[in-house]
Amino acid sequence: MEQKRVAVDGYTDTPLVPGSEWHVHDPYRPQPPVVTPGVAGGPPSDAVVLFDGADASAWMSAKTGDPIGWKVEAGHMEVVRGTGNIRTRAHFSDCQLHLEFATPAEVVGQGQGRGNSGVFLLGLYEVQLLDNYDNYTYADGTCGAVYGQFPPLANACRRPGEWQTYDIVFLAPRWDAEGKLVRPAQLTVFLNNVLVQHCQAAQGPTNHRVTSNYNTPHPPEGPLELQDHGDPIRFRNIWIRPLAA
Incomplete structure (x- = not known):
């Protein structure tokens, strides 16, 4: 209109x-357009609410497409080890994403073995989620990293067990009709209101122990995916604002 x-x-x-x-x-x-802001991190009027603390119907198992096997209780959902990643039923492209998470209050393990999960835009581009409060590991695998590519600009993690926030602006990559990359994926990330990625161009879909590239074009839309890395990470207040291309 x-x-x-x-x-x-x-x-x-x-x-x-x-x-x-x-x-x-x-x-x-x-x-x-007029957008009515939410209160204290709540969804604005034009947001798509993906998890409100009770209804997880927007999500499914990434492996099977079945309803998620994670716990949904007390206003949050929690990773259940071995149930696998979950992803949204809807697909998104350029977007503004807000979510809140908490790593386990009881500290177990160290490095990548402590409070590990991940937020995957398009199911391909991972912003690492890790308990890095007084916990050290390779820099491009710390909380707020574009995994395997770019460390965060700062370690802004709260103590284990405390609720934390991610605010992510994501621009999906684009290819022309001949398959030539015309725009790489770009991420701006705030962890607990601290800028940790600033208009960072990704090198391609993120990977573990290998480099990334854009050799294989993919659609500009995809699901949001949350990772089961074996640790009981909790999530709440997840919403997304699709952005005009």
Whole structure:
């Protein structure tokens, strides 16, 4: 639907903004859509709620497509070891994602064996989730890393057992008709309101122990996937805002 033009204060005797039909400070330039913010990390009015603390029907087993085998209780869902990754039934492309997570309060293991999970955009691009509070491992596998590619800009982890937040802006890669990459995937990530990835171009779908590339084009849409790495990570308040391409 074409947005109605609303005259407001402005100028029409100014130069055109390069690459557009609009004057600088044009009073007739379409207004941005109104979005009502949520409170304290809650979903804004145009968000797709993926998990509200009770209803996990937006998710399925990544292996079988069956309902998830994770626990859903007390306002969160929790990884059950061996049940496998879960993914959304819906597919998304460019997006803004919010989720909250908590690593186990009881510390078990060290390095990659402590509070490990992952957030996969399109099911392919992993933002690592790990308990890195006084816990050290390879830098490109720490919490907030684009896994195997780029360490986070800071270690902003809270103590084990405390609720933490991820806010991720993801732009999916694009290929032209000949299969040539025209835009790599790009991630901006905030961990507990601290910027840990800044407009970071991924080197390709993330991998373990090997490098990544864009040799194989893939669709610009895919599911959001959460990883079962064997640790009882808890998740709550998951919502996503699809962004215009």
